[in-house]
Amino acid sequence: MLLEKFKTAKQPEIQALRQLEYINMLPLPLRIERPSFLNALCAPNGNRPHVIAEFKRASPSRGDILMDFPPEEAAKQYAEAGASCLSVLTEETYFKGTLGYLKRMSAPGLPLLRKDFIFDRLQVAATAATPASALLLIVRLTPDAALLRSLREQAEAHGIDAVVEIFDEADLALARESGARIIQVNARDLDTLQVDRSACLRLAERFHQAGDNEAWIAASGISASDHLRQAAGAGYQAVLVGTSLMDGGAPGAALKGLLER
Numbered sequence: 001m002l003l004e005k006f007k008t009a010k011q012p013e014i015q016a017l018r019q020l021e022y023i024n025m026l027p028l029p030l031r032i033e034r035p036s037f038l039n040a041l042c043a044p045n046g047n048r049p050h051v052i053a054e055f056k057r058a059s060p061s062r063g064d065i066l067m068d069f070p071p072e073e074a075a076k077q078y079a080e081a082g083a084s085c086l087s088v089l090t091e092e093t094y095f096k097g098t099l100g101y102l103k104r105m106s107a108p109g110l111p112l113l114r115k116d117f118i119f120d121r122l123q124v125a126a127t128a129a130t131p132a133s134a135l136l137l138i139v140r141l142t143p144d145a146a147l148l149r150s151l152r153e154q155a156e157a158h159g160i161d162a163v164v165e166i167f168d169e170a171d172l173a174l175a176r177e178s179g180a181r182i183i184q185v186n187a188r189d190l191d192t193l194q195v196d197r198s199a200c201l202r203l204a205e206r207f208h209q210a211g212d213n214e215a216w217i218a219a220s221g222i223s224a225s226d227h228l229r230q231a232a233g234a235g236y237q238a239v240l241v242g243t244s245l246m247d248g249g250a251p252g253a254a255l256k257g258l259l260e261r
């Protein structure tokens with residue numbers, strides 16, 4: 001199971017954080033005004049979905065995507081091209097990211113999402129020491145509404161929103177039970193890595209109503225302006241795009257192309 005491998009790969013980091021906590025040396029939370037991730041998703045944007053542009057150097061499905069591109073430059077290009085938020089892969093083993101990318105991508109001032117496998121309160125504490133405005137919680141990794149709730153509330157105490165990722169109706173029920181306000185539907189099953197965009201669209205059509213007080217994000221496999229229109233039509237406030245922006249080597253130009261057509 002790939003999900004189990006993702007979880008196992010986080011154990012050394014969690015152990016190291018435990019040791020730091022034991023000697024009272026956990027990194028301190030950054031006392032900064034974090035731009036609101038949720039507000040950015042809810043801002044009026046015509047009929048277009050907001051784009052959360054992702055810095056993704058490599059992935060388990062694609063291997064290396066774009067290894068030698070500076071995160072500072074990607075942040076600048078994405079901001080100029082019209083991204084509403086940035087997503088930063090910080091997972092080291094499978095996605096070749098690192099926590100330091102958050103600070104390195106903070107200059108344009110867009111809300112930053114920490115994309116990683118987060119299921120322990122010490123990882124939330126470590127996120128609070130970065131300029132992240134949001135962090136990812138994945139229901140399949142933490143299928144426990146009480147734990148999801150406590151991780152989300154811990155993040156929110158630092159002004160950090162939780163983006164709660166689901167794949168299907170059962171995940172959605174757990175996410176809602178945990179009090180999630182930001183729902184990300186991943187069209188890519190993290191165990192099989194298969195992408196099904198139409199299932200992702202159907203889920204929002206069936207379960208996301210205007211007035212339900214949730215912001216929904218469509219994630220994975222998005223590579224064309226039509227995909228943006230379809231997501232907006234299904235009720236999504238935002239789309240999250242990684243690979244198709246990075247793999248041509250010109251992330252800003254790729255985002256412009258996606259938004260112009």
Ligand SMILES: O=P(O)(O)OC[C@@H](O)[C@@H](O)c1c[nH]c2ccccc12
Pocket residue numbers: 054056115116165186219220221222240241242243244
């Ligand atoms: O590269 P894509 O197909 O545009 O997909 C991006 C995003 O959905 C993906 O990076 C993602 C969504 N959920 C995750 C959880 C962990 C790691 C990565 C992800």
